[in-house]
Amino acid sequence: MITFEGVTKRYPGGTVAVDRLSLRIPSGRTTVFVGPSGCGKTTSLRMINRMIDHTEGTLAIDGTDVREVDPVLLRRGIGYVIQQAGLFPHRTILDNIATVPFLLGWKRGRARGRARELMELVGLTPELAKRYPYQLSGGQQQRVGVARALAADPPVLLMDEPFSAVDPVVRASLQDELIRLQSELHKTIVFVTHDIDEAVKVGDTIAVLRPGGRLAQFDTPEKLLAEPADDFVETFLGYDRGVRRLSFFPARQLRLRTHALVPQTATAAEAGATAARTEEPWLLVLDGERRPRGWLAAARLDPSQDHAPVDPATPVGELPLTSYGHVFQVGQDSLRAALDAAVLSPAGRAVGVHEDGTVAGVVAQTDLGEAIWAVGNEDDGTGPAEGAPDAAR
Amino acid sequence: MPPDEPLVRWDWVLSHLDDPIGTQLAEHLRLSLIPVLLGLLIALPLGVACARWRRLYPPVFTGINVLYAIPSIALFFLLLPYTSFTDWTAIIPLTVYTLSVLVPNVVGGLDQVPAHVREAATAVGFAPVARLLRVELPVAVPVIVAGLRVAAVASVSMVSVAALVGLGGLGQLILTDGFQRQFPTPIVVGIVLSVALAFAIDGALVLLQRALTPWARGRAER
Amino acid sequence: MNLFAEFWAWIGRPEQWEGPAGIPVRFAEHVGYSALALGISALIGVSLGLLTGHTGRGGFLAASLANVARALPTIGVLFLVVLFTGIGIVPVLAALVALAVPPILVNTYEGVRGVDADLKDAARGMGMRGWTVLWRLEVPVALPLILLGLRTAAIQVVATATIAAYVGIGGLGRYIVDGQARREYDMVVGGSVLVVLLALAVAVLFLLLRRYGVSAGLRRRGSGVA
Numbered sequence: 001m002i003t004f005e006g007v008t009k010r011y012p013g014g015t016v017a018v019d020r021l022s023l024r025i026p027s028g029r030t031t032v033f034v035g036p037s038g039c040g041k042t043t044s045l046r047m048i049n050r051m052i053d054h055t056e057g058t059l060a061i062d063g064t065d066v067r068e069v070d071p072v073l074l075r076r077g078i079g080y081v082i083q084q085a086g087l088f089p090h091r092t093i094l095d096n097i098a099t100v101p102f103l104l105g106w107k108r109g110r111a112r113g114r115a116r117e118l119m120e121l122v123g124l125t126p127e128l129a130k131r132y133p134y135q136l137s138g139g140q141q142q143r144v145g146v147a148r149a150l151a152a153d154p155p156v157l158l159m160d161e162p163f164s165a166v167d168p169v170v171r172a173s174l175q176d177e178l179i180r181l182q183s184e185l186h187k188t189i190v191f192v193t194h195d196i197d198e199a200v201k202v203g204d205t206i207a208v209l210r211p212g213g214r215l216a217q218f219d220t221p222e223k224l225l226a227e228p229a230d231d232f233v234e235t236f237l238g239y240d241r242g243v244r245r246l247s248f249f250p251a252r253q254l255r256l257r258t259h260a261l262v263p264q265t266a267t268a269a270e271a272g273a274t275a276a277r278t279e280e281p282w283l284l285v286l287d288g289e290r291r292p293r294g295w296l297a298a299a300r301l302d303p304s305q306d307h308a309p310v311d312p313a314t315p316v317g318e319l320p321l322t323s324y325g326h327v328f329q330v331g332q333d334s335l336r337a338a339l340d341a342a343v344l345s346p347a348g349r350a351v352g353v354h355e356d357g358t359v360a361g362v363v364a365q366t367d368l369g370e371a372i373w374a375v376g377n378e379d380d381g382t383g384p385a386e387g388a389p390d391a392a393r
Numbered sequence: 394m395p396p397d398e399p400l401v402r403w404d405w406v407l408s409h410l411d412d413p414i415g416t417q418l419a420e421h422l423r424l425s426l427i428p429v430l431l432g433l434l435i436a437l438p439l440g441v442a443c444a445r446w447r448r449l450y451p452p453v454f455t456g457i458n459v460l461y462a463i464p465s466i467a468l469f470f471l472l473l474p475y476t477s478f479t480d481w482t483a484i485i486p487l488t489v490y491t492l493s494v495l496v497p498n499v500v501g502g503l504d505q506v507p508a509h510v511r512e513a514a515t516a517v518g519f520a521p522v523a524r525l526l527r528v529e530l531p532v533a534v535p536v537i538v539a540g541l542r543v544a545a546v547a548s549v550s551m552v553s554v555a556a557l558v559g560l561g562g563l564g565q566l567i568l569t570d571g572f573q574r575q576f577p578t579p580i581v582v583g584i585v586l587s588v589a590l591a592f593a594i595d596g597a598l599v600l601l602q603r604a605l606t607p608w609a610r611g612r613a614e615r
Numbered sequence: 616m617n618l619f620a621e622f623w624a625w626i627g628r629p630e631q632w633e634g635p636a637g638i639p640v641r642f643a644e645h646v647g648y649s650a651l652a653l654g655i656s657a658l659i660g661v662s663l664g665l666l667t668g669h670t671g672r673g674g675f676l677a678a679s680l681a682n683v684a685r686a687l688p689t690i691g692v693l694f695l696v697v698l699f700t701g702i703g704i705v706p707v708l709a710a711l712v713a714l715a716v717p718p719i720l721v722n723t724y725e726g727v728r729g730v731d732a733d734l735k736d737a738a739r740g741m742g743m744r745g746w747t748v749l750w751r752l753e754v755p756v757a758l759p760l761i762l763l764g765l766r767t768a769a770i771q772v773v774a775t776a777t778i779a780a781y782v783g784i785g786g787l788g789r790y791i792v793d794g795q796a797r798r799e800y801d802m803v804v805g806g807s808v809l810v811v812l813l814a815l816a817v818a819v820l821f822l823l824l825r826r827y828g829v830s831a832g833l834r835r836r837g838s839g840v841a
Contacts, residue, residue, distance in 0.1 A: 051740055076742030086737030090755040090830035100741050132832030148741075158740075462818040466774050467807040470791050471618065474800050546686050553688035557781070558795075564690055572694040580698070584691035591686030 001027050002048060002156070002188065006057035009043050009213070017043040018213035020057065025205075027062075027155070028186040032203035034193055036236065040213030041192045045158050048190060049078045061156065076100060079149030079157040079187070083165050085141040087133040093119070093144055094129040100152040111151075118147040123177060139170035146178070150185075159191045163198070175201055196237055200225070200244065208233050222248035246336035249375050251328055254338060254368065256352050256361025261286055264293055264317025268310045272301035282347035284324065285316050290358040294321025295347040327351040330360045335371060342368055402578045413566055413579075418586055421562035424483050424555065425548040426594070431484065432491030432544060439492075440499025441525065450500060461493035465551055469558045483555035490551065491544035498540025502533030531605070538602040542595050549591040553583070563587045618804060625805035636789070638809070645786040645813065648704065649776045652711035653769050660716045660768070661761065664723025668757070669749050674724055681717035689714055689775055697782050707779045714775055715768035722764025726757030758829050766821035773814050777806075787813070 002025040009018040018040040025031045033041035046052040047059055050071040059066050066074060087096050094115045095102075101111035119129060122143040133141055142162060149157055163171045179202060182189060193199055199206050200221040208216040208224070210232050217229040225245035228234040234241075260280040262271045264287055271283055275298035285293045296316055310319065325345045328337040330352040341350035342365060350368065352360040406414070443450040468486035476482045506529050514528040530537075556564025563583040571580035625631065631638050667674045689710050696706035730753050738748045754761075780788030790806025793799075825834070 049740060051736070072742045072744050074742070075740055080737065080740035082733060082737055082740070084733050086731075086733045086740075088734060088738075088752060088756075089832045090758075091832065103742060103747070132830070134832060458818070459815070462770055462814045463811050466777050467810040467814075470795075470803050470807045471811075473795075473803065546682070550686050550688055553690050554775075554778075556690060557778075563688065567688065567691045567694055572697070575698060577695060577698050580691055580695045584688060584695065587688040587691065588683060588686040592682075595682075 001025060001062060002190070003060050004044070004057070005059075007044075007047065007054045007059050008056035009040070009047065009052060010055045016213055018047070018054070021209075021213070021215055022057075023207055023215060023218050025188065025190060027188045029204040030182055030189040030191060030202055032191045032193060032199040032206045033209060034196055034199040034203075034206055034236075035209035035216070036194065036211060038211045039209035041194075041209050042160055043213070044209070045160055045190055045192045048156070049075045049080060049158055051075075076103060076152065077154050077156070079152075079154045081142075081145045081149045081157070081159040081162045083161045085133075085138075085145035085162075087141055087144055087148075089133050091132075092129065093124070093131050093133070093136070096133065096144055097147045097151050099148055104152055114151060115147070118150055121150070121181070122147045137170075138166045139174060142166060142174055143177070146181075150187075155188055157187045157189045159189060161192055161194070164193065164195070171198075178202055197244075200247070208236060243336060243339070246339060246372065246375065247334045249335040249371075251333045251335055251338040251352065252330050254330075254335070254352070254363050254371050256330065257364060257367075258361045260284060260362060261359060262296070262316055264288070265315050267312060268301055268314050268316060268319065269312035271296065271316045272298075272312070275301055282349060283316075284347075284349075284351060284359065284362055285321055286359055287317075292324045292327065292351050292353070292359050293317065294324050295345075296321055322346050324351050327353045329353055329355060331355060335368075335375065338363055339368060339372065398577060400577055401581050405576075405578050406582060413570060414582060414586070417561060417563050417566045417583075418590070421549070421552060421564075421587070422590060424480060424560065424562050425487070425545070425552040425590075427480075428484050428487035428548050429491055429541065429545050431488045432495050433541065435488070436492055436495035436499050436540075440496050440503065441530075443496070443500050444503040453496065457493045457496055460489050463489070465490050466554055466557075469555060473558055478559050480560070482558055483552055483560050487548050487551060491548060494544045494547070495537075495540045498536050499533070502536030502540075503529055505536065506532045534605050535602060538598055538605075542598050545594045545598060546591045549587060549594060553587060563590075618808075621801045621804045622808045625801040626809075631805075641785060641787050641789055642809070642813075644779070644784070645773075645776050645788075645810075648707055648711070648779055648784075648786060649769070649773045651704075652708050652772050652776070653715060653765070655708065656712045656715035656719055656768055656772070657765060659712070660719025660764070661723050664720045664761075664764075665727055665749065665754070668724045668727025669745070669753060671728065674728065677720055677724060681720050684713050685717040687713050690778060690781075693778055693782065702783045704779075704784060706782055707776070707784060710778065711772050711775060715772050718767040718771075719761075719764040722760045722767070723757065726760030726764075727753045729760070730756045755830060756833065759825065759833055762821060762825050762828065766818065769817045769821065770814050773817050774810060777810055 004021045004023050004025075007018060007021045008016065010016050021040075021044060033044055035041050043052055047054045048061070048066065050066055050069075053067070087093075088099070091099075094112055097115035097118055098106075098111040101114055102108075106114070116126065116129065119126065124140065124143055124147070128136065128140065133144070136144065142165075145162065146159075149159075163174045166174065175198060178189075182202075191199075191202060203221055205218065206221055206224055207218045210216045216236075217224060217233050219227075219229075222245065224233070225237060225241045225248070228237055228241070238244075259278045260274065260283050262274055262283050262285055264285050266274075275281075275283055281298050283296045283298060285296050287293045296319060300319065301310060323346065326341055328341045328350055331354065338350045338352070342348060342363065345351070348365055350363045352363060354360050439453065443453050465486035468489065469482055472482045472485055476485070510528065510532060511524070514524045519528060552562050553564030553567060555562060556568040563586055566579045567583035571577065571583065626638070634640070663677055667677045692713050693706050693710040696709045700706060727749075734752060734756070735748060738752045743751065776786055777788030777791060779786040780792040787806050787809050790802050790809070794802030794804075794806060
């Protein structure tokens with residue numbers, strides 16, 4: 001655990017970068033410092049490994065005051081990742097990763113072996129080992145930066161806007177990779193960003209800082225989105241926090257309807273009967289393995305409508321179907337994903353699938369609406385289901 | 394040299410202010426500035442051409458580097474049979490030396506004109522030559538002047554060596570008035586004036602750059 | 616007059632290659648003075664450059680001193696020191712060191728100071744001490760510029776070591792001085808061409824040093840200041 005108690009950074013000129021910051025950063029979790037520029041988030045991070053020394057208060061790692069430790073030894077036990085990766089241009093990728101093991105006096109072979117392991121861990125192919133930083137893409141360089149920080153297996157990892165210099169697609173994949181790594185490694189990660197979406201995505205807890213270096217709110221992402229402490233936090237979170245908050249509620253609580261599913265071998269006549277019985281305007285046609293094939297409009301099957309007549313004996317699989325858009329995974333996705341699937345679906349309904357891709361059922365807009373409305377009224381203590389934030393990723 | 398000889402005899406300095414001190418100083422200034430001006434005259438079109446036709450640059454750059462590796466002292470002597478004791482014996486080697494500083498700086502200066510500035514100049518309707526003269530070269534001035542400063546200081550310092558092949562300037566003061574008569578005063582005067590001259594020219598070039606680039610005022614100069 | 620023909624004729628005479636006035640002896644003297652002067656200059660220039668570049672202090676003072684030294688007329692330094700110490704190696708070394716320190720010092724300082732602040736931050740953040748940052752990061756990254764400074768200095772030193780002959784301690788300049796005195800221009804040409812060849816050899820040597828001494832991760836980067 002990293003504890004800040006009334007930690008202040010006051011520069012000789014009188015400027016206060018961080019103002020009486022008090023918070024406890026839990027071990028084995030990811031804590032994000034987020035806020036606009038000038039809020040002291042990077043300063044707060046850099047005080048942990050004493051790249052900057054605080055001027056008042058106490059900052060301790062697992063009960064040891066950082067000021068009582070030689071900063072150099074302190075830093076060797078803390079991983080550090082910065083924005084531009086900061087890779088040494090004159091060293092190969094492998095030797096960049098092995099930097100801290102070399103500093104710790106490991107034997108060459110052991111350090112390089114460890115570096116090779118880490119390359120694999122962060123998803124770098126072995127042939128990159130002998131390359132130099134300039135030969136790598138920005139995303140690859142950042143992976144090397146993470147591997148280098150992890151090389152000596154430090155319990156604490158400090159990440160200062162590590163992904164802000166890469167394009168959005170690469171950034172998203174690096175974030176996913178970090179989440180995956182963290183689920184295996186359980187490091188105490190302190191992550192600085194100015195991007196609230198990134199904070200919500202990677203953080204187990206989020207500290208929102210306001211200009212002047214004061215803590216505005218320290219909470220789980222879900223709590224933050226549901227109950228911003230004040231106008232500053234609310235404005236900083238942005239206007240669609242309601243929709244984003246749906247990420248923290250599991251889709252499995254949704255009611256799934258299965259009565260309007262038809263196999264592709266069913267005839268048009270049988271499908272017509274199902275449509276008439278259920279009064280559903282859209283039927284979902286499934287293939288032989290119960291995977292979705294597409295939507296069939298019930299109106300197409302109604303002989304009273306003036307379409308080109310459909311032969312009642314034709315299997316529905318041979319009729320023109322409307323694309324089913326994208327689906328959500330019932331067991332893993334959040335309400336937000338389900339809502340997104342419904343909004344994008346031409347039928348206005350979201351298709352829920354199991355992990356193996358087979359259809360679990362269809363969510364009608366009315367059911368979705370009720371679930372969302374229920375979330376909005378759940379803040380009386382019931383909250384999201386236990387473990388939901390993890391499931392929602 | 395007598396053991397009680399002072400470093401500087403002020404009475405000698407005062408009585409020889411006009412000649413040889415003044416005349417050699419003027420000669421020194423002339424011999425060191427001509428190569429810089431000639432070098433600039435050659436380096437500007439050559440550099441512009443290299444910046445425009447990129448393929449020209451590698452051979453030109455290699456050529457300049459080889460010329461640079463040819464020491465100017467050796468060139469003084471190699472030229473003697475051809476140019477004998479005319480000014481050209483000093484001017485040619487020093488010009489060659491200034492080229493090795495100036496051409497890369499002209500090319501580098503033009504290279505660092507931001508692409509958006511160049512495009513904007515084209516977009517508002519500058520023809521290529523006008524764009525070069527009125528946009529690109531002015532933007533490149535700080536880098537070109539930086540090269541001129543290095544070249545000028547080096548030229549002032551090196552022209553003294555030309556005394557060894559019998560040419561004038563402060564080197565003559567040092568060699569014939571000082572060394573050959575075992576008299577330190579002219580040597581000290583020569584050294585001090587040479588350094589002072591280098592700094593004066595350097596200062597003048599800084600002022601020139603300020604005058605040419607009023608937009609850069611206030612920014613750090615180096 | 617054909618320069619190359621003169622040179623070939625002069626260098627081809629067997630007596631040039633023997634005795635205390637022969638090419639091997641003169642060449643060794645020349646290279647010896649140059650190497651000694653360059654070694655002293657590197658010691659002064661590189662260590663001052665590393666110190667000022669690493670700490671960021673005294674850089675202005677060092678650059679100003681280097682500028683004054685750059686402006687010093689070499690023969691002035693040479694002859695002034697001769698008047699006080701007499702004929703010998705000291706005046707030659709003094710003049711050559713004054714010539715060689717500025718480019719080494721300035722390039723080393725610029726090279727170390729120019730190392731990306733992010734890299735230094737990363738190095739410190741991983742727990743490198745000041746000395747480790749200097750040796751493991753700043754020196755290797757600044758090496759192309761340091762070598763450039765050494766090359767500039769070495770070429771100037773090799774060329775200027777010619778002046779050793781004017782204070783009577785030999786070197787290739789001896790041919791130039793004697794040739795001038797005796798009006799034997801083939802001798803002047805011979806000495807000068809040997810100096811030029813030596814300077815070119817130094818240039819090639821530094822090309823090789825750069826090729827094998829500088830990390831491949833840096834080699835594509837630019838040249839720097841002269």
